[in-house]
Ligand SMILES: Nc1ncnc2c1ncn2[C@@H]1O[C@H](COP(=O)(O)OP(=O)(O)OP(=O)(O)O)[C@@H](O)[C@H]1O
């Protein structure tokens with residue numbers, strides 16, 4: 251112990267990796283109990299990895315993408331996922347028109363990746379998004395010259411998940427900011443309305459809000475005024491996300507010292523200028539971790555629309571599994587879908603992380 | 614940007630407060646305040662903690678709303694209506710005990726923000742003004758740093774420069790040196806002395822009696838929401854009229 255402490259009082263750059271390795275070794279084998287646990291878990295992890303590689307790669311069936319290859323294989327049946335990828339990704343969208351949802355997915359993912367670069371932020375990006383959303387709905391719905399009409403009842407798979415995520419969360423964020431500001435408003439009516447909305451929405455499970463939107467609304471509204479099922483679910487998700495995000499944003503507003511707003515006020519800035527230039531930029535930076543959390547939960551919540559009969563990624567995967575000529579390789583299908591969700595959520599998490607680091611640098 | 618621009622029409626008082634009363638719920642924080650501040654006049658306000666000094670100057674730019682009495686700034690009646698208030702606030706700068714710089718903006722951005730958004734100046738114009746005043750408070754070289762990278766004294770001088778960038782007619786200071794380490798108090802007081810020298814109308818809440826003696830035209834002593842005594846610095850320190858004032862002076866002058 252002492253020798254170690256004396257040996258590296260001045261950690262120079264070369265010594266650092268050595269010291270790091272040493273502290274790792276100490277952590278893993280420092281005490282008899284740690285050593286024992288390390289050996290037990292090490293063996294368990296090794297066995298599982300071997301089994302996983304066997305199952306997922308060595309003994310797995312990839313080609314030909316036919317039921318027969320699956321029956322012969324002892325491992326994973328990826329040939330099912332390969333054969334059915336179009337149905338899993340696009341649901342019951344008419345097969346000959348599937349280039350349209352494919353294009354929609356590429357467009358949304360491309361723009362998401364483009365939006366991550368700080369260099370591309372600005373009014374132009376906002377314009378691009380508005381244009382992209384319009385293009386997405388035109389492509390999906392059709393009904394314009396050259397594109398046959400595809401009702402939302404036939405939409406499915408990844409585009410549903412992506413559209414619900416991007417549109418519901420994208421629109422929920424500004425709404426959440428307005429709700430948070432309203433809740434802190436000095437006007438009693440404004441804050442009461444905001445409290446009422448937020449508290450009711452948070453008190454209900456998302457499932458019941460989706461049911462209300464899809465089953466109760468048709469009873470209340472005349473047919474002509476009723477938006478279609480997809481848009482009702484979109485609205486339900488949007489409002490639900492907004493209520494949660496509003497409370498997160500309010501947390502950030504409350505964390506700011508009063509002096510910030512007062513200094514801005516004393517300089518003659520108007521209410522909206524104060525919010526936009528001074529309060530919100532700081533408040534939102536404070537709540538990036540909490541906001542990321544809420545948004546990731548909401549991304550996964552989009553899969554709940556299956557209860558009101560929309561075929562999102564999860565439900566179209568489930569539908570694909572119903573084909574009797576295959577031996578229903580559920581694990582493989584759900585792993586494939588899980589991988590897509592993982593990329594979405596993990597990607598978003600990394601983006602939020604980079605945002606946070608960027609703000610720290612500017613301090 | 615010449616310093617003469619601070620001095621203006623002598624006939625019109627810079628601030629005129631008549632019969633001001635202010636309550637926080639049941640608590641009577643300001644009682645029947647009458648105060649007339651001439652243009653170019655420098656006033657130091659002192660008094661024990663909780664006597665209403667901050668509340669008084671915060672009523673002038675309506676960071677606190679009063680319930681009774683009237684306040685005029687440059688002839689304009691101070692009311693709660695946001696649009697009219699914003700116009701009055703352009704002419705009234707305020708410096709806080711805790712600086713209240715905007716931590717997410719650079720020093721330069723702190724100084725140009727209000728000129729850009731409130732006065733609608735062009736960016737080059739706003740930046741030129743900002744650099745001019747940063748030079749005056751002797752920190753032009755820090756313009757591209759963030760507030761968190763500056764010492765307390767530097768931050769407070771930036772806060773003064775930020776207010777000056779709006780070209781205010783009146784400056785309010787609420788204990789500007791109370792949050793500072795002793796060695797930084799001097800640099801801030803010197804900046805304020807410079808301002809006083811240039812003829813800025815100032816109301817300064819402070820317990821720095823050296824500043825009061827050097828710069829003030831009048832010292833006001835407040836207690837329990839009232840103005841108890843108002844006198845020239847010499848009269849105030851050497852011959853205070855009220856027993857309460859004497860008691861207070863004994864405490865702070867040791
Ligand atoms: N927002 C508020 N709500 C309720 N009471 C308040 C509020 N602000 C101030 N007060 C009360 O009003 C009185 C005057 O406060 P004020 O801040 O003006 O005193 P001060 O003279 O500036 O004191 P200090 O030297 O401590 O700054 C105090 O008793 C204080 O408790």
Ligand SMILES: [Mg+2]
Nearest residue numbers: 666667668787
């Ligand atoms: Mg005070």
